[in-house]
Amino acid sequence: MTTATLSEFDRGIALTPHAEEPGRYEAELGDGWQIGGGINGGLLMAVAGHALSLAGDGHRDPFSISGYYLSASRPGPATVRTETVRRGRTLTTGTASLSQDGEERLRVLATYGDLDALDGEVATSAQPPLMPPPEQCIGVEHAPPQFIEQAALLERFDLRLDPATVGWALGTPSKSGRIQGWFRLADGRQPDPLLLLMVADALPPVTFDLGMPGWAPTVELTVHLRARPVPGWLRVSHATRNLAGGYFEEDCEVWDEAGRLVAQSRQLARAPRPQ
């Protein structure tokens, strides 16, 4: 299969193993994944996560993955170097470093396993976010033009935001610190663990809903993959409770169409500067 027949997302995270250096992969960060001038942090996590999936020697699913963002990335070639920290029977821990022109963009530490090997027990008290069906939600074609033109990646998405959490697009943010909606890829590519890594950072920053429309750079993002998603829509919620000292946390949940909480993530980000 050539990359031309792959989905947009699979082309976006495609890796070429280096001929001589084990654990080294070459990537091409496409300009279709830009947001605000850099490459979306979730896509970078999926690229690094993909490399660890190849390097994990049979442990292909990120159970927990932590990314620390070091410098702003840009479209073009990137190199990912992986290293196994410890290989266990059910879990393998490794690190990945994504760099461009010798400058490190992202350092990752992660533990991989096999989601299919988990027992089926579910005793979850969490409830999926309540929102109207996708056809009653708001497509990003209604977002402010100055937002869309800086977010090429939105063209890759079929994203339908809950009307209750898009007041910010009309100048009346709810101030509740919450953005949620339905997510799928525009080209029909179905969700899997690597896609969930991107989805954890795919919605507009939750600070939009606090009336802070600027850019919110991620310092650290940790994603826990809790189950393999079934095909179909994903429900995604972003929320923050603690904006202080110029930083905020963003908690994300991703639910699949079977009603399963498939991913939980938290990031620490810098609050946007007042505009």
Next chain:
Amino acid sequence: MTTATLSEFDRGIALTPHAEEPGRYEAELGDGWQIGGGINGGLLMAVAGHALSLAGDGHRDPFSISGYYLSASRPGPATVRTETVRRGRTLTTGTASLSQDGEERLRVLATYGDLDALDGEVATSAQPPLMPPPEQCIGVEHAPPQFIEQAALLERFDLRLDPATVGWALGTPSKSGRIQGWFRLADGRQPDPLLLLMVADALPPVTFDLGMPGWAPTVELTVHLRARPVPGWLRVSHATRNLAGGYFEEDCEVWDEAGRLVAQSRQLARAPRPQ
């Protein structure tokens, strides 16, 4: 100052720089920090976090720190090796590896800064956990003997649990997935960022409140330090919402006596095996 004059916690995280190898430190994991036969994961995080604080070249406070637990530690000597990943103007990112007898116990990735340099703005919607005052809470002297005898570290703590969340100690867990209480060190040592790293993993596992009394090994723990704590009691809450497939997340909040949310953490842990 010799270690003999230090508090129990400062002795517990004390480090001796290696004479010839920059970034290498020797520690002694005291048997007073054991829980269930191993050393408490929060104490290990504080030891590794201490090393990064020394290595951070002026950036002494962990803003975000992620620890991946690789093998069970035991009392005795340990070596911590640190490496700077990137030094920036306001934040420094580094890694630390804690090992015993050449076997790695914990790998850490973290970003450090200066909490005192943050602006004083607070726009937090989170509320501190509601609980009775310390004198109406339950000291661990009331915990089941089989719990206390496996948890030497409890002698280091003055921990007062909210009566509403200690039903598990009497055989009637609330099943709400929540344990909370007041925390301070028994010897009067006041809280600081390194202590908060331990506090994030200091309470009994929240699965006790789900009626699962066993050991819950941490896979990954990320702590965000959001403000420097004032002296006095800390309020600590642990909660879980998603127990599935043999794993659960544990979210922790730590509030100081000034009513400030000083730390937020989340860990992914293995659910206890049925007993």
